[in-house]
Amino acid sequence: MPKIIFLPHKIILPNGAKLQAKEGETILNVALRNHIKLEHACEQSCACSTCHCIIRKGFLSLSGWSEKEDDILDKAWGLESESRLSCQAIIGNMDIEVEIPLYNINSITEY
Numbered sequence: 229m230p231k232i233i234f235l236p237h238k239i240i241l242p243n244g245a246k247l248q249a250k251e252g253e254t255i256l257n258v259a260l261r262n263h264i265k266l267e268h269a270c271e272q273s274c275a276c277s278t279c280h281c282i283i284r285k286g287f288l289s290l291s292g293w294s295e296k297e298d299d300i301l302d303k304a305w306g307l308e309s310e311s312r313l314s315c316q317a318i319i320g321n322m323d324i325e326v327e328i329p330l331y332n333i334n335s336i337t338e339y
């Protein structure tokens with residue numbers, strides 16, 4: 229079973245987390261199943277970018293991304309070359325490390 233390491237985020241997850249995942253799950257579903265409150269304003273329909281995350285390890289083990297995900301990611305705060313929408317990125321058979329960005333498109337104050 230692959231593991232997901234969520235790096236610490238000072239508001240959402242101050243101590244970070246190391247979680248078991250199932251191959252074929254999305255990153256967002258693993259987070260929500262483990263009570264990590266990642267925003268997902270469009271309810272996982274690939275329309276909002278609030279679930280943006282940055283993959284620090286294991287990027288290539290995730291599923292490929294669609295043109296629609298690419299378009300929505302362009303709206304994300306802090307976009308990097310290894311950014312994904314956590315509602316669209318499906319976990320493969322390797323461990324991954326995920327950073328939750330400090331802000332998202334709905335943030336109105338600094339955390």
Ligand code: FES
Pocket residue numbers: 267268269270271272273274275276277278279280300313314315316
């Ligand atoms: S929850 Fe809206 S794009 Fe992922």
